[in-house]
Amino acid sequence: MQDTLLIEILTEELPPKSLKNLSYVFSQSVFSALEQENLLTIESKATAYATPRRLAVSITAVLDAQSGRKIERKGPSVTSAFDVFGKPTPALLGFAHSCKTNINSLEKRLNNKGVLHYIYEIEESGKKLGSVLIVILQHLLHKLPVAKVMRWGTGTAQFVRPAHVFFMLHGDRVLNESEALLGLYSNSAETFGHRFLSKDRIVIPHADEYAKTLYEKGHVIASFEERKKLIWSKLLKSSESENGKIFQDEALLDEVTALVEYPEVYVGKFNQKFLDIPQECLILTMKQHQKYFPIMNLDGRLLPCFLIVSNIRTDSPTNIILGNERVLWARLADAQFFFDQDRKRTLASRVEDLNKVVYHGKLGTQRERVDRICAIARVIGARLGDDILSSQAGEAATLSKADLLTDMVREFPELQGIMGCYYAKHDGVSDNIALAIEDHYKPRFSGDVLPRNAVAICVALADKLEMLVGMFGVEQIPTGDKDPFALRRHALGIIRILIQKNLDISLKDLVILTQESMPPNIKGDWMLVVDFLLDRARSYFLDQGHDPRIIESVLSPFGKSNSLDVLADIIPAATVFFRTDEGLALANANKRIKNILKKLNQEIIIGASPKTFEKRPDESLFESNAEALLWDCLQEVGNKSLNFKSEKNFSEALKILALLAPFIQDFFEQVLVNVNDPKIRENRIILLQFVRIYMNQVADLSLMAT
Structure with a gap:
């Protein structure tokens, strides 16, 4: 008999940032394990369910037991089964003993090479679904992608969060096994609904009715994807009601989906005076700390309102909105204070204080690093432009790390560079140099925009090259999946800038001019750094869809000593x-x-x-x-x-x-x-x-x- 299988584990609130992946791995692992145990059919399909307090999976067309099967064991060949006196050899006797039978019960059969062997056949009855499934789950939970596990109560069970309910339901039949999972037994198909909107236990009558029952009786939307779509549609509708728009942030949307079971979206407001603060600060505060969605006008400027994704749906949301507004106002007031305090000192006055900040034990302070970046940026500016570009690149590089000492960046490290740009403009620094302070970190990630002007390009290259050559010089070279200083990302940033900005300078020249600004004991082998950069260039061109042999035919002879923008034209x-x-x-x-x-x-x-x-x-x-x-x-x-x-x-x-x-x-x-x-x-x-x-x-x- 086949029917739908349902497994649910009810826990305390699960980690929201990993819930989506956790649910996917859980459902796919259960499906694969059942498939290997021959308990699925062609019609079997898995559906993952995940809410803040539960992991569940539903699989259709699951058999209630394995089919019986014949197992054939092959013994010694007939020629080696008896000695010269016609007596059974130890090999034959041992084989019969292991099969728990006598020699006369063994059969003789030719193998695929035409050799006659002794054979023993046994029929093994199939195991029931429940007994197989509980073993699968016991092994599977230890392999889930969980950073840290917890223990609770007096038991020895360990899981990402304390578990309270566990059941396995096949059709309308509870799979009641004698073995426990996380200290829990599958005795009944009972669970709990929404933490606040549902109080009583909920009985799941049939595995096919899981999502429907939870929604109607428990105020829970069990499907992660359904909740996500519902939240997004409500966010769009609410932003339009405020004559604004929101930009889809997949990571934030996944996180709030993992925080709510019965979502509702409400609009909150904040004082318009806070719009004097750089909007990047406000947006980061809303998204990172409070999980709110900022609303922008059609020109991309922030409006004094935000969207709250709440886990409670009510006709009187006033208290919910006011509570969230008070929390946000307090945070925005802190940001206002940091912004005002930071502007009392110029960036230039903070540069010397970088002597108090250690960059790396073998590479000195941030001030020493800034001096190196400045020297490298000046040389690159002179190579790519003229004395004016060289001078501006040096000035921007000198100020590039000063905002690390501001209160705003200490509170929001993600704003380094961005706040430096705002503070530089406040100090009367030219726009070219101010933008370079912001852009020299770019590209920050794969697909990020590149530096916007020539000064920023020089400083961005200098910053990344100093990092690469310095870390290679102290033997902090990436190995395998270990790359604590994100050198691969820095290298790919260099490659993208050189190619997409059409810069006529070779990797060899860049690395050597960088080495000339490093301390004598830090220089290392320039070839190692160039080869590392060329590996990233290969990855870049592969991502563009080019044939790896053609990439190699161009990069192998010319990659070190020719500009990459030229090689990028040769490959097509x-x-x-x-x-x-x-x-x-x-x-x-x-x-x-x-x-x-x-x-x-x-x-x-x-x-x-x-x-x-x-x-x-x-x-x-x-x-x-x-x-x-x-x-x-x-x-x-x-x-x-x-x-x-x-x-x-x-x-x-x-x-x-x-x-x-x-x-x-x-x-x-x-x-x-x-x-x-x-x-x-x-x-x-x-x-x-x-x-x-x-x-x-x-x-x-x-x-x-x-």
């Missing part, structure tokens, strides 16, 4: 080229040349310029017409390709190389490289080196060979 051009027959033919020819040179123990030159390569083929040593024709064509086509490359016309630079294909093919068919005459052999090796150098000016074609 190389993608198109290698999709053509000519492109693949050249790639295969290139790989063949590479293999020939390797066999002759020759250096494989990558990324060199033909103009700087010292040796040139001696035309007087050409014995075959194929050699001369290849050399003539190579110089003409190769130089044209170089010209296209200098014009950043990478598609044509690659496409014109296709003219070399027939000449290379003739060379392979008519010329033997490894001849006895050392002069001729050396001359042909030099010719092949030139072919590779010319062909690989845009990408290492050999890496695309089939």
